[in-house]
Amino acid sequence: MTEIKDKPLQIFLDELASKAPTPGGGSAAALMGAQSAALTSMVCNLTVGKPKFAEVEADMQALLAKSESLRERLTAMIQADVDVFDRLMAAYGLPKEKDEQKAARSEAIQAALKEATEVPLACAGLCAEAVALSRIAAEKGNPGVISDAGVAAMAAYAGLKSAALNVYINAGSLKDRSLAESKLAELEALLQGAEGAVEEIYGIVKAKL
């Protein structure tokens, strides 16, 4: 089976649009996050090594290392979202005729739901990190390509809000309510941190155009 990241954009978009349940919004969220990290890397790559920007050389090198690591993790999330959904569907598909089958199925579903809450929550966390990195690119990057830092901020924020929807859905079905509440609290902290930040970053970029 070809990993999604190795498929042409056109095929990915065709599959996203199709009635197949995956790839869906979770993969789109991860791809938006990966695009964000890529654009922060682009700003770094067009800043480093230029005498004009020598003052921020070390900062931009450090930022580039972080954004490239983040890009790799977010790219892997495009596939991870599909895999976790498939495992959840497999659990729902378990037999439920006998009482002991019912118990085993319910346990499998809850285990899959926990994972299906944690994977988009991890994606949301990486997108929040992508927002933070785009701010450094906006503040210190080559002003000639600063608009790409603004796109990085918007893409990461869209990825975060999108991943959040899958956390809401799956945490909502968790029977372990204290686990669910703690995951939702983590998510709220990520959302609150990013919300004002994105508008600020966009403002910083717009002021430099």
Place this chain on the structure above:
Amino acid sequence: MTEIKDKPLQIFLDELASKAPTPGGGSAAALMGAQSAALTSMVCNLTVGKPKFAEVEADMQALLAKSESLRERLTAMIQADVDVFDRLMAAYGLPKEKDEQKAARSEAIQAALKEATEVPLACAGLCAEAVALSRIAAEKGNPGVISDAGVAAMAAYAGLKSAALNVYINAGSLKDRSLAESKLAELEALLQGAEGAVEEIYGIVKAKL
């Protein structure tokens, strides 16, 4: 030369991150818009033909036709953004030793800038349309996949705000200020229309989860 849409996601992301000036934020904006249209299509494809949703069948069929047409136009924009940037760079690269060369170069740059304003403005317009279509998906689509309509709204909005940055940059360099002002006014209308809408759509989706 391979069109971007025919390249694997991983290669696209690698090129986005690289120091090559294209693809950049404009292509990322178009891809976010295309993802939005694809997700609206997905909601339609998972709603139509189901007796349970017979009441919205005609609406969803009509929405699907629109979102698929929009997806095609936004997918083409991924490449169009690169092409228009290349033409702008070619114009800046024209010789400027003699006075008549200078005049010809300046004219070519202004023509390319006009196009480099209109292409992202068109992308912004398509993204605004994608926001509007995601609302119908959120309101009338299969509630079981409604989160994808929320992702569609966020992706389209990020695409719109991202495309806007390229309009600001290129309109800012246009010598024909009345043309520039009219393009910027068009953009502001798109942004104002989408801003409140996106929060509403996200709220509609979240309430249905």
